[in-house]
Amino acid sequence: MQKLIEKASTLMEALPYIRRFSGKTIVVKYGGHAMAEEKLRKSFALDVILLKYIGINTVVVHGGGPQINETLKRYGIVSEFVQGMRVTDAETMGVVEMVLTGQVNREVVGLINQHGGRAAGMSGKDGSLLICEKMLKQVKKEDGSVEQVDIGFVGDVVEVNPALLTAVERGGFIPVIAPIGVGREGESYNVNADLVAGKVASALGAEKLILLTDVSGVKSKSGDLLSSIALSDVPTLIENGTVTGGMIPKVTCCTDALSAGVKKAHIVDGRIEHAILLEIFTNVGIGTEILA
Numbered sequence: 001m002q003k004l005i006e007k008a009s010t011l012m013e014a015l016p017y018i019r020r021f022s023g024k025t026i027v028v029k030y031g032g033h034a035m036a037e038e039k040l041r042k043s044f045a046l047d048v049i050l051l052k053y054i055g056i057n058t059v060v061v062h063g064g065g066p067q068i069n070e071t072l073k074r075y076g077i078v079s080e081f082v083q084g085m086r087v088t089d090a091e092t093m094g095v096v097e098m099v100l101t102g103q104v105n106r107e108v109v110g111l112i113n114q115h116g117g118r119a120a121g122m123s124g125k126d127g128s129l130l131i132c133e134k135m136l137k138q139v140k141k142e143d144g145s146v147e148q149v150d151i152g153f154v155g156d157v158v159e160v161n162p163a164l165l166t167a168v169e170r171g172g173f174i175p176v177i178a179p180i181g182v183g184r185e186g187e188s189y190n191v192n193a194d195l196v197a198g199k200v201a202s203a204l205g206a207e208k209l210i211l212l213t214d215v216s217g218v219k220s221k222s223g224d225l226l227s228s229i230a231l232s233d234v235p236t237l238i239e240n241g242t243v244t245g246g247m248i249p250k251v252t253c254c255t256d257a258l259s260a261g262v263k264k265a266h267i268v269d270g271r272i273e274h275a276i277l278l279e280i281f282t283n284v285g286i287g288t289e290i291l292a
């Protein structure tokens, strides 16, 4: 009986959110632990299937950094990162594209379909979804001077052509995007998956952008979870060293998406089962929400 009451009250709590988001678009970046552990894989699949089932236009963008590392290692290729971006020469680009489009994308599509959903995969090359230009990186040296560093085939998304994506989505499928972009000359680009999720959310005018990660959310300097941050607070959090490392591109892509009209961005702990549903459909949520 107690269980029944708990279930009913959870449903009552979720109902207004279901009504509010039905017909709207939610973009989810899938990666990290949520991809590596069987029970988390299943809960992710069930979450996105449920979102689609209740009428939310659900779009998945996946990462695959650890899977790329593993294959590069097998081939004896060493890779390094500059400000969170993998330095990508031609040989590395071949491996990145093979792993993301040929392996990880197939696995994510298979995972959703296996649990009763209808997913269809694509990369940023399909339908010219993600047009890229070479990303230019400036690195501050110890003496304070700034140096331009060549990080190879790493792309900045300069144009999103969502026609294929919306066709797939209107056909009742969940689009699953591999973060590979295409240049004006047809060349492949390796694109950070958070960045792709932010750009796709912006282009679709999404209601929400949800980034799954391996921490509980954005934390203060003393380690407490910041459950809500205003867009205007983000530059200070970076300048005063609260947000560092891999969290910088995450919060930056959230703020870019919010500035482009996305209503809310969430950085959520993908190590928790049903993290997506808990963040969207409960009053308190579980991670950090960034508000415009």
Ligand SMILES: Nc1ncnc2c1ncn2[C@@H]1O[C@H](COP(=O)(O)OP(=O)(O)O)[C@@H](O)[C@H]1O
Pocket: 031, 032, 212, 213, 214, 215, 217, 218, 219, 220, 242, 243, 244, 245, 246, 247, 248
């Ligand atoms: N203020 C902060 N709150 C939470 N994590 C932070 C913060 N500043 C830096 N980080 C770091 O950012 C990491 C998340 O970025 P990253 O490892 O690139 O994520 P992912 O692999 O999920 O894409 C965390 O593991 C943490 O070490």
Ligand SMILES: CC(=O)N[C@@H](CCC(=O)OP(=O)(O)O)C(=O)O
Pocket: 031, 032, 062, 063, 064, 065, 066, 068, 084, 085, 086, 096, 154, 155, 179, 190, 191, 192, 193, 194
């Ligand atoms: C340019 C760049 O760094 N691209 C990433 C693409 C995959 C990715 O972003 O995967 P995660 O979300 O798992 O980190 C890479 O090569 O690892």
